[in-house]
Each structure stands twice: as C-alpha cells, then as structure tokens.
Amino acid sequence: MPVTEMRDHVYKILELVGSSEKSIEDAVQNAITRASKTIREMKWFEVVQTRGHIEEGSVRHYQVTLRVGFTLEE
Amino acid sequence: MPVTEMRDHVYKILELVGSSEKSIEDAVQNAITRASKTIREMKWFEVVQTRGHIEEGSVRHYQVTLRVGFTLEE
Amino acid sequence: MPVTEMRDHVYKILELVGSSEKSIEDAVQNAITRASKTIREMKWFEVVQTRGHIEEGSVRHYQVTLRVGFTLEE
Amino acid sequence: MPVTEMRDHVYKILELVGSSEKSIEDAVQNAITRASKTIREMKWFEVVQTRGHIEEGSVRHYQVTLRVGFTLEE
Amino acid sequence: MPVTEMRDHVYKILELVGSSEKSIEDAVQNAITRASKTIREMKWFEVVQTRGHIEEGSVRHYQVTLRVGFTLEE
Amino acid sequence: MPVTEMRDHVYKILELVGSSEKSIEDAVQNAITRASKTIREMKWFEVVQTRGHIEEGSVRHYQVTLRVGFTLEE
Amino acid sequence: MPVTEMRDHVYKILELVGSSEKSIEDAVQNAITRASKTIREMKWFEVVQTRGHIEEGSVRHYQVTLRVGFTLEE
C-alpha cells in the first residue's frame, strides 16, 4: 500500500501474525524475520491488530497481525 | 488472530471462499477441507462474509469467505 | 454484488430482515420466500447482521438482515 | 439495540464468547445459557464475530462473539 | 433491525434523507412523515448519518440519513 | 446524502449495481441509465464498491455498486 | 476514551441503551440517570448508535446506545 519510488512493481500483500514477550515492535520484527526465510523483497508492513495473552494478571505475549507488501520480481 | 497456547509460532493468514448447498457451517468445512490438501497446520478461521445464490426464490448455495491461520513451520 | 455470468444486467439491491425459531439459514430463507411473492429474479444475497431474541435464557428467534440483489428486466 | 415493546427500560449490553462443536447456533445458545446463571432478563443478542478452531483439516469448535442486551430492573 | 414483539414478520428496510431547519429530531420526523404517505407499517428507524448546510457561519439545515424498517404485510 | 440547494425535499436512496466492459465511469452511467427508465428525479450517486470479472488474465467487466438519491415528489 | 485531567485512573467502559419520547439528548440522560443508581464516578459517554420506534408515521421513542466510561476507584 505504499507509494514508494519503485513505481513499476506490482506488490503482493501477505498477512502474518507475530508474537513477542517483550514489545509490540518486537512482535512485528519476529513475524518479518520468520517470513524473510522464504520471501525476499518485503518492502513495507501495516499493523492490522494488536492483541495479547494474559497470565496471572500480566501480559505474557503481544501478538500483532500485519499486512506485508513485497515486490513480485520480473 | 488467536491467542493460542503455541505462542512461539508465526502464523500466516489465508483468505478462502467455500460454498455448500446445506448450511453455513458446511460451506466453512468445505473450504477448509479443500485447503488442507496443500496446507498442513491450519489452526483457526474467522468468518469474513456470508453470502449465497438464489434460484427461484430458494437459497441454492451458501458462500462463506474465511480468513484461515496456519503456523509457519520452523 | 456478485460477478455472475449475466454480465449485462443491472441489479437492484433490496434490504430485508427475516426471522426463524430454528436457525440462521432458515431466517435467510424466510425473508427470501416472502420477498419472492412480489420480486422475481432474485439472484444473490449477503448477510449484513445476525441477531436474535432471548426468552428465559434461550434463543427464541434468529433475525437476519440481508441485502438481496435482483436483475432489472429489460 | 432492539426497539422492543418495553420502551421504558434501560438496557445494559454485555459481550460474551460462546463455543460449540456442533454449530454456530449452538455456540450462541451456550454463551446465553452460561450467562443466564447470573443475569436475568436477557432480551436480545447480536453476533459480532464468528470464528473457530481447526484440527487436522476439520472444524473442531465454532466460537461466536455476542453482544447481549438485558434490562436493568427498576 | 429491531427485535420486536412481531416476530413473524419480514421487514423491508428503506433508506431516506430528511432535513429540517430546527433540529436533528425534526429532520428525522420530516423524512418519516413524507414516507408515510405511501408506506404503511413503518416500525423503526436507525440514523446512518447526520449532516447539514451552512450559510454565513450558521447551520441552515440539518440533513439526516435514516434506514427505516417496515413490515411486509401478508 | 448531498446538501443540495433543494433543501425541502426528502430523498430516497436506492442501491444499484451496473457493469461495463470499458470503464468504471461507464458502469456507473449504465446503472443510472437503466434506473432512469422508471425513476425520475435522480440527483446524486455514491460509489459503494468497485469490482470486476477476469477472463484469461484480462478485466472483462467492471461492476460498480452505487447508492443513488432521488427526490420524493410532493 | 477521553484524555482527561485524571490521568492516573483506569477507566472501565460500559455499554447502555437509553430511550426517550422527547429527544436524543433526553435518551442519553435517561440511560445515565438509571446507571448512576449503581455506578459512581461516570465521567464521559460516546454515542454509538441512534435509533427509534415509529407508530402511525410518528417517532414514538428515540433509543440511543452509549459507551460510558467510569473510573475504577483505588
């Protein structure tokens, strides 16, 4: 969904859920790190939903749903 | 989008449309059955939209759009 | 809203509420059955909202709001 | 959210999640049955979200989020 | 969209825009008054949007979009 | 939904789907042309959804859902 | 949902439906008046939906759904 400089590319959008015990930002990075094993050329993301798991009155994990755009290579 | 016990996984979300002449539940199952031929480890779904086809004043098919989450295996 | 084979038609969309003591699917059919008395050529529907009435801790009726598309005949 | 005959009441809205292995309707009823142990005078519900759990390519549970209205007694 | 006592009826929903120089409530009533000339058995309404017209720094008209439900008579 | 000069009218809103092989604009016009056979005094429209049909990798039809407002004549 | 001066409080949000034969404002006040019998420290509200009941072409009641925030006392 970005308007980047690479205007001639077609992007495909992928939806991922990442989690982290530390922070929302870390959950985002964990999802992207895992996806980068098979997908090259990821360019941007958008947070769709932020959730988490509670244990004994404390946040145990943050869980973030992302839409991630990557270029379809020619 | 679930907060399951398997907290370390990254989920990928897939969007499917299934249909059935019988019921909404059957349309959900038909989409999942078809997708399970190629995707292992589907864990949860979410109904996005429920629609259908009418013929001569009767519902002919239910057609349900789903988001389905599955774990990306390590 | 469908992309059917009948591509040259113009559709009109009607909004209806049907109810049933039995199921969501039955409430959909009841609305369509009633509307088919005066409207021919209904082709598809889309569930907008699912609600219901409770009596003494039991669901008494399901009440489903639908958008229904029908072709405007030439 | 209904416009019932009991116009002078003030309603309070409660949000619940019920589940069932059988159907969406059964998940709705299970949530209402459980809530009726402590809340009298529930009058209506509205489905907010329909989801579920998948095991080995089959729907294992439907899980329905409801808003439920009940009258605040004078 | 209501869960009224008249549970067996099928409702049709109509969308109207009414306006008034006086108030939001009056714009609602004006739309209903005009529609009641041709539609009997209107039972409920829902405000979809509230807008208006400004002239020289003053609200000149309120303009309210409504969804109105009426019973389809047997 | 407009705030036009004709402030005393009550509008009724109609929902239509039009299609065209050429363009989004043409699909809008086709829906309005068809509806104008029976409805006079259409004043404005609003695009609700833009969709289409694909055949062999090419857009075959654009299909546009519109809300159309027309004045209820006194 | 407000950003008030009382920044250290945790708010709980309650959802209510109030009604009135007179006006939207009066329906809001009626819901709050009833809730204030059991809940102290309500601080703000937000209108979620405005609806009503029609009898013989006239608005009989306004019915307003509110989210109400109150402080959880230490």
Place this chain on the structure above:
Amino acid sequence: MPVTEMRDHVYKILELVGSSEKSIEDAVQNAITRASKTIREMKWFEVVQTRGHIEEGSVRHYQVTLRVGFTLEE
C-alpha cells in the same frame, strides 16, 4: 462531501470539535461559529462523533466532532 450546485469549486475539509451544555445542535453551531472567525465560505458539515462529559450522573457537556467543507476561492 456534498453535491451542491457550485460544481466548479474545490472544497477543503476541516475537522473540528465543538461543545455545548445545551444540546448536540448547539455544540455543532458553536464549532462553526468559532471557525467562521477565520474561515469564510463554509458550506456544509458532517457529524463524525457525538460524545460528552458526565458530572454526578448528569450530562455536563455535549462534544461533537465535525467535518466541515469550505470552498477554496479562486
């Protein structure tokens, strides 16, 4: 967002929050009155959100968020 008679103008949309102890309509007017000190040619508004402040079980202020359109003069 209106479709007025002045079709050649480009509108700019401004977002404002007004408040009043009296009514929703008065909160709308107060926002417009204040903005009219610096902005000429405001033509229409649209209510985005209606909220308020509660003190001791009574509505103390209505607070209305508006989008206001004005013409950019040539």
Place this chain on the structure above:
Amino acid sequence: MPVTEMRDHVYKILELVGSSEKSIEDAVQNAITRASKTIREMKWFEVVQTRGHIEEGSVRHYQVTLRVGFTLEE
C-alpha cells in the same frame, strides 16, 4: 500514509474534494491542481469517496474526496 524513500519527513494530511465532468481521474487532478497553488511538496493521495451529480439520467459531475499528504519542510 505512504512509506516513501523520504523517511525523515513528517507529513501533514489534507482532505480535499475535487470534481470533473469527464472522469474520476480528472476530478482527482483538479483537486490537486487547485491545492498546488498554495501547497508545495504534495507527495501522495488516497481516494476516500467517489460520488457525483445526476441530471436527467446522466452523470453530470464526478466528485472525489481525497486525503493528500505533503511534507512539512524543515
């Protein structure tokens, strides 16, 4: 809202309505042309709503609401 190469800038978002007798694209350009008289450094836009005016069964004007982002210069 874009993720452009100019990552250090802060963007301000402006909302505009443009119109054209020819096409949706032309209505977008007309709004941007008019705004560019006073705002330099507009970088991207997003279509919020597409509407139009009807006269005697023909689209008379397209009217497009845009959000436009521009960089705040250092």
Place this chain on the structure above:
Amino acid sequence: MPVTEMRDHVYKILELVGSSEKSIEDAVQNAITRASKTIREMKWFEVVQTRGHIEEGSVRHYQVTLRVGFTLEE
C-alpha cells in the same frame, strides 16, 4: 466474493497492488497481468483502495489495491 455459476469451486483470495501512469482501470489491469504469469484461473477482483503519487502538482501514478479470487483446481 462473487456468486458465479461455478458453484462447486473453492476460491482463494489474493491481495495485490498495481500501478499505472494512465488510469485507475489500467492500474487494475497491470496487477492482474503480472499475477497471471503464475496464477491461472483468476475469476474476479474487488478494489480495496485507490491511491497515487504526486509530482509537482500532477498525479504521477495511480496505485490500486485489489483482492483477486481464483479457483483452486481439483
């Protein structure tokens, strides 16, 4: 999301972003052309968002986000 004649298929939905210097329609076609290199049996699309890039007061590219449905072959 369509209710097509091919009722027994399960659809998978893909999300794409295409761009064009010419028009919204051309951006849609460009995304579909690129995706058709690897995906057969695309059947329909739905426009999710229309955006673009501005250079020196002119639209430089339209950028359209699409959901595209294709049949999962047996």
Place this chain on the structure above:
Amino acid sequence: MPVTEMRDHVYKILELVGSSEKSIEDAVQNAITRASKTIREMKWFEVVQTRGHIEEGSVRHYQVTLRVGFTLEE
C-alpha cells in the same frame, strides 16, 4: 476472541482504558494490573484504540483502550 486450548469456557469481554507516561505496552499492563484486583482468569486482550495527552509539545501520557476476555468459572 481467542481460540485457545480452553475450548469449553464461555468468555466475558470487558472494556478498559489504561494509561502510562512511558509506553503503549505499559499502559496496557496498567489497565490489566488494576482489573486483576477484582477479576481473576483474564486470558487475553485486544487493543481497540491508542491515544494520548500532549503537554508543551511532548507526549505526556499514552492512553490505550482494551477489550479483555476472561473465563466465566463454572
């Protein structure tokens, strides 16, 4: 809203607002900590809105609205 392992429970959803001078994550935890004084068995949360208070050009507090699910014990 989660699909956890505890499939037989009925969940109740509570809406809270928490705040913190430090971070969004800390505001989430503060709301949960306060609620855990009276509610046992909170299992998950979902961020509904993230807001805050500004003083002299600096963020003074983050204020996060949460939906929190807890099991209704048998």
Place this chain on the structure above:
Amino acid sequence: MPVTEMRDHVYKILELVGSSEKSIEDAVQNAITRASKTIREMKWFEVVQTRGHIEEGSVRHYQVTLRVGFTLEE
C-alpha cells in the same frame, strides 16, 4: 476528541504522519515535535494507523499516522 477539563474550547483536528527508526512511541513524538514548531496548544492525539518500511528482513522505520487536537485560541 477528548473530554478534557477545558470544556469551552473549540478544537481543531490535524492529521500528521511521523516516523522513527526506534519505536512506535518515538514516531508519535517526532510528528508532534515537528508540528509544535508552528502549532501551539496541541492537547491530545489518536493513532490512526501504524505502518513501516522493511529493508533486508528488518524493520527500518515505523511510520505512524496521528490525529492531533489543538485548541483554537479566543
């Protein structure tokens, strides 16, 4: 959109996009810091969207869209 103690003010709402390599909170602060050069009396913000830029499998920038409210001085 807040219900602050300063009840007599009219607020104007501004939409901004800020970015940061560090965190979501830092992107919020960067937007506010930049805007505070020209706008005094900013009182609150609301996060509209959280996005970011990816380079070689790592988040390179967070990019947050905010609505910011400030008082119009008398």
